[in-house]
Amino acid sequence: MNNVLELKGKRFVQESKKGNGGGAAINSKVVVTNNHVKKLQSKLQSLREFWMNEDKPFSGILISVHYNKIVAKTNRISGLFKGDQSNYAIVGAKFNTEKTKHIITYFLEDVDIEDSIKLLENVSKVLTIYFTDGISKEVFEQKILFDRIDFKKYFLSKTLFRQIVADVSYIDDFEVEMARKHDKESIITLFDIGVDVKSVFNKIGIDILSSRILDNRTVYLDENQMNLLYEKAPYLVAMATENLSDLSPDDFIEEYESDITSIPNPGIEPTIGVIDTLFDKRVYFSKWVEYHDMVDDNIPKGQNDYRHGTAVSSIIVDGPKMNPWLDDGCGRFKVRHFGVAAGAQFSSFTIIKLIKIIIESNKDIKVWNISLGSNQEINDNFISAEAAVLDQIQHENDVIFVVAGTNKSREDVNKIGSPADSINSMVVNAVTKSGLSTKYSRKGLALSFFAKPDVSYYGGSEEQYIQVCEPLGATFVAGTSFAAPWIARKLAYLIDVLGLNREIAKALIIDAARGWNDAPTPEEVALYGHGIVPIKITDIIQTPEDEIRFLVTDVSEKWNTYNYHFPIPLKADTYPYYARATMCYFPLCDRAQGVDYTNTELNLHFGRIQDDGKLNEINDDKQNLDDIGESRSYILEGDARERFRKWDNVKYIAEKVKDRRVPKKSYRNKNWGMEIKTNNRLDPEDGVGLRFGVVVTIKEMYGINRIDEFIKNCNLNGWLVNAIDIQNRIEIHEKINEEIRFD
Known part of the structure; x- marks a missing residue:
């Protein structure tokens, strides 16, 4: 059996993201028509009137956007509500009943809705004159069509118009979500409306004890208090779970x-x-x-x-x-x-x-x-x-x-x-x-x-x-x-x-x-x-002799955290191995974000370093490529979640062990590389300093033990290699914890 190896001494390099993401992108399966824009404009007007006539215990407006798919962060509204600050107005997210579409709740001011209605009205005017058949993806990408329009006449810029069209292409409808009533005493979480929770409940007529407040949004209410809340402000309830739990039986x-x-x-x-x-x-x-x-x-x-x-x-x-x-x-x-x-x-x-x-x-x-x-x-x-x-x-x-x-x-x-x-x-x-x-x-x-x-x-x-x-x-x-x-x-x-x-x-x-x-x-x-x-x-901590398992750990500070110094042993200038890797990290989470719960995504990439400097991924993952313009880099959000566990805090990537053994070719750079790409849903600082741990296993196709060669290569590349020897570690543990008596 081979011991698992810890690799230390060569820190991962931190690299910021290049470029700004390529601008607005329209939903390729949708044609944005004037009728749809007018429908959304009319719905926003109705919802604004609803909130103006509502005797509510806070200032502001809660509006839920029913998207037409599971949307990536880049496809959420980023022009229609609060411009590029719209993402920060999100206070909740869930899926529809079929779990095929996002429903995302925003907390806005009345002026935001008023501005959004005017924006849709102005966009509608442009569509009426210049795009009578609507705007498809093909039309959207013909930028020369937009250059001939004097957008100033419509109180728009070309960039803003395109962003609103892109926003609309992902929206089915607007609604105000009303929570389903709970009949028993429950733990209630309100939407974040920027007001002290005790103040909100006082305005509703609920006297809440400080001991029943978990944080500024989560409280414990009895049955009478629940009834009053649902009667006066059901739209405030983001989540509710019964407080008394029956112990799961054994x-x-x-x-x-x-x-x-x-x-x-x-x-x-x-x-x-x-x-x-x-x-x-x-x-x-x-x-x-x-x-x-x-x-x-x-x-x-x-x-x-x-x-x-x-x-x-x-x-x-x-x-x-x-x-x-x-x-x-x-x-x-x-x-x-x-x-x-x-x-x-x-x-x-x-x-x-x-x-x-x-x-x-x-x-x-x-x-x-x-x-x-x-x-x-x-x-x-x-x-x-x-x-x-x-x-x-x-x-x-x-x-x-x-x-x-x-x-x-x-x-x-x-x-x-x-x-x-x-x-x-x-x-x-x-x-x-x-x-x-x-x-x-x-x-x-x-x-x-x-x-x-x-x-x-x-x-x-x-x-x-x-x-x-x-x-x-x-x-x-x-x-x-x-x-x-x-x-x-x-x-x-x-x-x-x-x-x-x-x-x-x-x-x-x-x-x-x-x-x-x-x-x-x-x-x-x-x-x-x-x-x-x-x-x-x-x-768990030893492997068969035809396998080499090594551990690396570091922290993510920027978008790309990388290390290109993994000297996997060669045989006749090829790599006769299958490879797999497992990564875990403990991200910041936000319960108020509903189904979009984890704030930070770390995506694991591992493989040979090609002559162009890019990784030949062991799992062919094309997310997070530097070249945004590459068509192969576009992966639908739903597919990314299903195939590559996007936003999950456990990543497992692997090659399939096959009966037909075909060693991999090598490139000019004989090392393998690892990249950890970091994306944040809300605050760009959420992922800074986030520690990750990766376990890599390579399996020799022909059953040969190459661990000594790997250790030698690592030492030559500046790694400190520590074999996890159980007896040695136990002795260290005993030495550290022994009681020293002074005479």
């Missing part, structure tokens, strides 16, 4: 064994954080658990409230002892356990606030396990409030959450429940011992696009249950709650023992689950994520 076998073997005292083992139900201090491994009860003393606590949390912590501490078939080679872990829920029902709002406090007060813990989950299904158009908090915490702090994929409570509940829609977290579904999806597993995706769950692991089934320790002794269980802790163990081993950062650790686990397998179907991703993680930690 199977417990009601048979206990009390003769569990003893356990040594803890030493320098790493600590994993657990946020769960209560923990019973009477169990045999209690010395390994530092317990904090966060549940209000006024809430009654019964024996059953200690079962789930105690069982989860028992896997983290001593799982392999109780389940020899799942011995991962990671040893034991200490646990800092925070009991945040008692009973089958709990307040999501309360837990959100507690999680923030817990993480802030326990900065030394890098890996956190959350096996709590809601029985309610996630929403297709927005991330849950719980998941959004986890994503924010992970972007701002050097931590990673492992979240259970939630279980079915009944047959009509199929989609995963919060917080398993957390994009930055590692979400884990369960499989049987045979590797098949369990009958209790629920399905992703999140926001109809993001690959959730991330991975799958063994969670117990009738074929082979998971043994855990509960307050009454050892018993057997099944559920995604008992699959997640095994992945938390692996992450903690990679981060705390082997010294890898969380980006690399997450990428290693996903890469190991995916392997060289064919791309999974959307249905397979919804159940299994990227695949089943190997049991043994050695199968």
Whole structure:
């Protein structure tokens, strides 16, 4: 077996983007006609009158644009509302029922709408005189036709006219969205209207306590307050989820064994954080658990409230002892356990606030396990409030959450429940011992696009249950709650023992689950994520002798972050390899943006360096090319999301391993290159300083071990090569954590 290699010492180079993107681009499948422009003008006028006559608790206007497709950032309105500042007026985004079109909500001033109506009126005049048959893509590209028009007569410039036409080509309609009423107490998120949330509710007649405000847009309302809000201002509600969550059920076998073997005292083992139900201090491994009860003393606590949390912590501490078939080679872990829920029902709002406090007060813990989950299904158009908090915490702090994929409570509940829609977290579904999806597993995706769950692991089934320790002794269980802790163990081993950062650790686990397998179907991703993680930690950090696996990590500062110094060994001036790469990062997310949730996109490019200096991509990705004019660089937004996982924070690119082996030709530059292209939806600074981790595997076509040659080439190219030798890393970990006594 070959050890995985860390490459350090040669920083990635940062490069700003060239050019401004080539100007306005019309929808190629649409002809912009005068009738359509007039229809949109009339609709805007009607909506303006609606808002003028509405007794609303804020100044401004909310208007939703119904686009005619899933639009890229560059195809959103950028002339009609607030010019090139229109993108900053977006306060929400969702898909239509069929998930084929964007519906994006803007917060505007009345003067913006007045200006937009005049713009459409002036554009209509030009179309009436000069473009009676409308403007198609072919007409739009004949710039000489526009040069003959005196646009000043119509209070327009040529550039503005073309931009408005381009905007209109992507718009079906304008509307005011009215939220569907919730009958129960809920966590409500309002559109960002630039006004203090307490002030808004006071004007509506709702007296909201400060303790029920999560942030300046998200609050917890009881049933009466909900009714009043929907009666007076339903257009303010961006998102709503019921506050009381039923705990996602797990199977417990009601048979206990009390003769569990003893356990040594803890030493320098790493600590994993657990946020769960209560923990019973009477169990045999209690010395390994530092317990904090966060549940209000006024809430009654019964024996059953200690079962789930105690069982989860028992896997983290001593799982392999109780389940020899799942011995991962990671040893034991200490646990800092925070009991945040008692009973089958709990307040999501309360837990959100507690999680923030817990993480802030326990900065030394890098890996956190959350096996709590809601029985309610996630929403297709927005991330849950719980998941959004986890994503924010992970972007701002050097931590990673492992979240259970939630279980079915009944047959009509199929989609995963919060917080398993957390994009930055590692979400884990369960499989049987045979590797098949369990009958209790629920399905992703999140926001109809993001690959959730991330991975799958063994969670117990009738074929082979998971043994855990509960307050009454050892018993057997099944559920995604008992699959997640095994992945938390692996992450903690990679981060705390082997010294890898969380980006690399997450990428290693996903890469190991995916392997060289064919791309999974959307249905397979919804159940299994990227695949089943190997049991043994050695199968993650070692490779067969015909493979070379190396790790690189850096931060993105500009549009292109690149490194052209990967010296893949040659054989007869060719490369006899298949290649794959997995990248992970933890972007800033914005729940108010709905389906356009992640603010930053990092796109991974890897391959040989051609004689023209461009990369010969291993996955033929033509996004983000420097030459905007190249026709091959144009990829529809929907296709980019489906084929290249655009906006997803996990990237996997790979060549297919084929029976017919054809080595790749080499170019003048004998190195391979990697480029990380950065795009931001809103603020250009969102992606600055964003760390990424990439795992690259190259497989020799003829089974030859070339790792020594690769290490030699790397040293000659200025890389510092560190082999991840388990025993060596353990010794370093022990040395760093040993207690020094002074006489």
